[in-house]
Amino acid sequence: MQKAAVIGAGFSGLSAATHLAHQGFDVTVYEKHDIPGGRARKFEAEGFTFDMGPSWYWMPDVFERYFHTFGKTPADYYQLKKLDPSYRIFFGKNDFVDVPAGIDALCKLFDQLEPGSSTALLKFIDEGKYKYETGMHDLVYKPGLSVTELIDFKLMAGVFKLHVFNSMSSYVRTFFKDQRIIKLLEFPVLFLGATAENTPALYSLMNYADMALGTWYPMGGMYKIAEGMEALAKEKGVKFKYNSPIEEIAMAGNKVKCLRSDKDFYHADYVIASADYHHVEQHLLPKKFRRYSEAYWNKRVMAPSSLIFYIGLNKKVKTLLHHTLFFDEDFALHAKEIYEDPKWPTSPQFYVSCTSQTDDTAAPEGHENLFILIPVAPALHDNEAIREKYFNLVINRLENITGESVRENIVYKRSYAHNDFISDYHSFKGNAYGLANTLWQTANLKPSIANKKVSNLFYTGQLTVPGPGVPPSIISGQVVAEQVKKESMKK
Ligand SMILES: Cc1cc2nc3c(=O)[nH]c(=O)nc-3n(C[C@H](O)[C@H](O)[C@H](O)COP(=O)(O)OP(=O)(O)OC[C@H]3O[C@@H](n4cnc5c(N)ncnc54)[C@H](O)[C@@H]3O)c2cc1C
Numbered sequence: 494m495q496k497a498a499v500i501g502a503g504f505s506g507l508s509a510a511t512h513l514a515h516q517g518f519d520v521t522v523y524e525k526h527d528i529p530g531g532r533a534r535k536f537e538a539e540g541f542t543f544d545m546g547p548s549w550y551w552m553p554d555v556f557e558r559y560f561h562t563f564g565k566t567p568a569d570y571y572q573l574k575k576l577d578p579s580y581r582i583f584f585g586k587n588d589f590v591d592v593p594a595g596i597d598a599l600c601k602l603f604d605q606l607e608p609g610s611s612t613a614l615l616k617f618i619d620e621g622k623y624k625y626e627t628g629m630h631d632l633v634y635k636p637g638l639s640v641t642e643l644i645d646f647k648l649m650a651g652v653f654k655l656h657v658f659n660s661m662s663s664y665v666r667t668f669f670k671d672q673r674i675i676k677l678l679e680f681p682v683l684f685l686g687a688t689a690e691n692t693p694a695l696y697s698l699m700n701y702a703d704m705a706l707g708t709w710y711p712m713g714g715m716y717k718i719a720e721g722m723e724a725l726a727k728e729k730g731v732k733f734k735y736n737s738p739i740e741e742i743a744m745a746g747n748k749v750k751c752l753r754s755d756k757d758f759y760h761a762d763y764v765i766a767s768a769d770y771h772h773v774e775q776h777l778l779p780k781k782f783r784r785y786s787e788a789y790w791n792k793r794v795m796a797p798s799s800l801i802f803y804i805g806l807n808k809k810v811k812t813l814l815h816h817t818l819f820f821d822e823d824f825a826l827h828a829k830e831i832y833e834d835p836k837w838p839t840s841p842q843f844y845v846s847c848t849s850q851t852d853d854t855a856a857p858e859g860h861e862n863l864f865i866l867i868p869v870a871p872a873l874h875d876n877e878a879i880r881e882k883y884f885n886l887v888i889n890r891l892e893n894i895t896g897e898s899v900r901e902n903i904v905y906k907r908s909y910a911h912n913d914f915i916s917d918y919h920s921f922k923g924n925a926y927g928l929a930n931t932l933w934q935t936a937n938l939k940p941s942i943a944n945k946k947v948s949n950l951f952y953t954g955q956l957t958v959p960g961p962g963v964p965p966s967i968i969s970g971q972v973v974a975e976q977v978k979k980e981s982m983k984k
Pocket of ligand 1: 500501502503504505506523524525526529530531532533545546547548549550551737738739740767768769772799801866917918919925926927953954955956960961962963964966
């Protein structure tokens with residue numbers, strides 16, 4: 494049996510490990526933390542349970558395909574609930590829309606916001622469906638190792654329908670004029686780490702995911718996905734070594750000889766690095782074996798970092814849903830302060846998740862857990878005083894816009910930002926979501942899953958193909974496992 498070592502137990506590492514074990518490899522995962530999940534870990538404090546990172550469960554078909562590969566379904570590991578309304582958007586004081594689940598209800602909402610726009614919505618969703626099916630069923634599974642992968646008759650025939658060379662921003666405006674509709678449709682690309690102006694309109698596939706496939710929640714929290722994937726990996730024979738940060742990748746010739754942690758040396762025939770790509774290359778691998786230079790990394794457009802507050806309240810709230818977006822400020826300035834002129838934002842938009850609205854296990858009875866996220870530029874100077882300033886800013890805005898007091902009900906509070914992303918995940922510049930999905934960082938233009946200089950070292954995760962987000966990270970693990978299998982069969 495060939496041995497494979499996976500560095501990191503985030504979604505990409507869990508997926509790579511399980512696929513490799515399914516293919517007959519003897520797999521061990523080495524993880525720095527004491528639990529799986531990576532950026533999707535959870536923590537518990539004073540009766541509250543917080544998902545630390547992702548909170549939006551979109552693209553349920555990707556999770557179904559993943560578990561089906563191994564003869565399972567998501568329901569074998571967690572129970573999904575469809576959210577309806579999917580989310581609430583505040584545009585100003587007491588001015589909000591609830592975005593409903595289901596196309597008919599969405600058509601009614603669009604007609605209220607912009608009379609007659611439901612016809613355009615149906616066309617917009619239909620075009621998004623084509624992109625979703627081509628993108629998520631085909632393009633994302635390509636390893637990005639050769640341009641010939643993209644020479645595919647079906648793909649070429651439909652290339653203009655993918656709108657790769659239009660921007661999301663101009664594309665949305667060809668359908669709609671109402672500013673609230675435009676904000677609603679441009680918001681999903683925030684997940685991709687770039688502005689709507691710099692994101693190819695291919696990614697209106699995200700709107701299809703949002704509006705046609707729905708927003709779901711795994712009861713017990715997003716961490717349930719990681720727990721389920723870990724359980725499945727163990728069923729397949731994967732071994733896990735937690736509290737095992739890898740400190741060095743030791744070489745023999747052009748092959749990895751072993752991994753060194755603070756405790757031991759681990760030998761493997763293949764190594765799959767799912768920890769942040771930049772960290773693995775620049776800090777674990779000897780210089781002459783690095784595929785990319787520091788200058789290369791510094792030229793990458795990173796997705797934003799985040800300033801997050803995990804808050805426990807000793808009351809129930811009436812004005813927040815499970816997902817609530819505060820789009821009361823102009824995003825143009827906030828976006829400029831993330832992407833063009835990186836600095837702490839003057840007046841940011843923000844997002845609040847309140848899972849205890851759906852899930853009684855997330856907070857003690859009569860209490861509520863809030864997760865407040867402000868997208869911010871990577872590589873900012875981060876300290877307690879700055880965090881506190883933004884804490885006061887968002888709490889004041891939240892109270893003012895919703896008309897509901899929360900400050901006096903806060904019984905638990907923890908903040909999380911750049912310094913934590915760096916110390917917890919060795920994150921490059923403290924990024925939260927990896928690389929931005931700009932046109933020049935799409936598919937084959939991303940850092941490669943293979944290292945040309947090291948024959949048995951591969952990379953997976955949100956800094957390589959297909960990109961950031963929970964579903965793409967899971968797919969990334971599958972893509973790399975297939976590549977490792979191909980390589981091993983050459984021998
Ligand atoms: C705040 C936040 C909100 C998000 N919201 C969403 C959302 O709502 N929906 C969505 O789909 N996506 C969301 N994302 C993105 C999504 O969470 C990530 O794209 C995905 O989890 C990345 O998985 P990964 O396996 O690539 O990396 P990671 O989760 O970072 O996993 C890498 C693992 O490697 C480990 N590691 C690092 N260095 C070492 C080392 N030297 N030795 C051993 N182990 C090491 C780390 O501890 C970690 O466990 C969000 C991310 C963040 C941060």
